[in-house]
Amino acid sequence: MFRKLLILALCTPVALAAQASGSSGAPEPSAPTTPFEHIVDKLGLDVKTQVPEAEKLFNAQARLGASIGVEMVNLRKKMLDLEFAEKTADVAPVLESYTAAAAKMTGLEADTFVKLMAILKPNQQGKVAKAFPYMAGFFKPQPPRGRGPRRGGVE
């Protein structure tokens, strides 16, 4: 009897501590931080079956987006040079090129979700509009370390 009480006494603080911290002892899922994690979270993708498929899709699409992203950065630099030099008449064609590049990039973001729809369950498909904002700028190249916003998300 004494042994049982001793075990109970020793275990109780552990159980209470776990409750106080909101933990059952099992690792808790962390809050989404990256745009991809937000998309997974918003859609409620199954970690074992759907996330690997989604990762594969996003990686393939990212390869297509890399060159478009570089083109967009270069066009912004060109715009800046022209603006600084006050050659405003020359900016219009650059803006036109930028619109074309932005359409390619946005088209890729849309295409990614159109393809993603195929692996979603009907109830997940109804959540697409809430997840899609995290795609904005998803495939743009990351700025050099610390020089701009992290990609993903126009809400």
Add this chain to the structure above:
Amino acid sequence: MNRFIGVGLALCLSIGVVSAQRGGGGGRAPSGVSAPIPNRLEILTMTFTLDKNQNNQIKAIMDTAQKGADPIRQQLTATYAALAAAIQASKPAADIEAAVKAYAVQATAMVNAETKALAQVAKTLTPTQRENIAGMDTAFYMFHGIFLNGKWNIIPDGKTY
């Protein structure tokens, strides 16, 4: 203006701070208390060692530019939401393409607003300050998405478009 397009090697203090904020690791004092995060104007001030007059000029430029960019910001959000709705409703490809183009037009308008503002800001700098290639590079990347949250001076939590 080639200095705009050069990729700087040195990382200045401001970059480290912005990086810490982005990554969520660092940016904290050893005691665990969050270090104050500089706003964008403070970053520019530190990066280029701006004097008070330049500081005021830049603030005025950016406040005006923010007002001009606000309607674009709203359109940017609205057109992306329309695209999301089209995808969710499995609309025909032509409809999705039209929504993509509508968004691209707004994205271009926003980039144009950012670029004009940055060019104006650059003009307030002295030639010596503009020779700070790493600083100019920092400003170039910092200005992308600068008007997205409606408050240009506050660093948002990683939104872009």
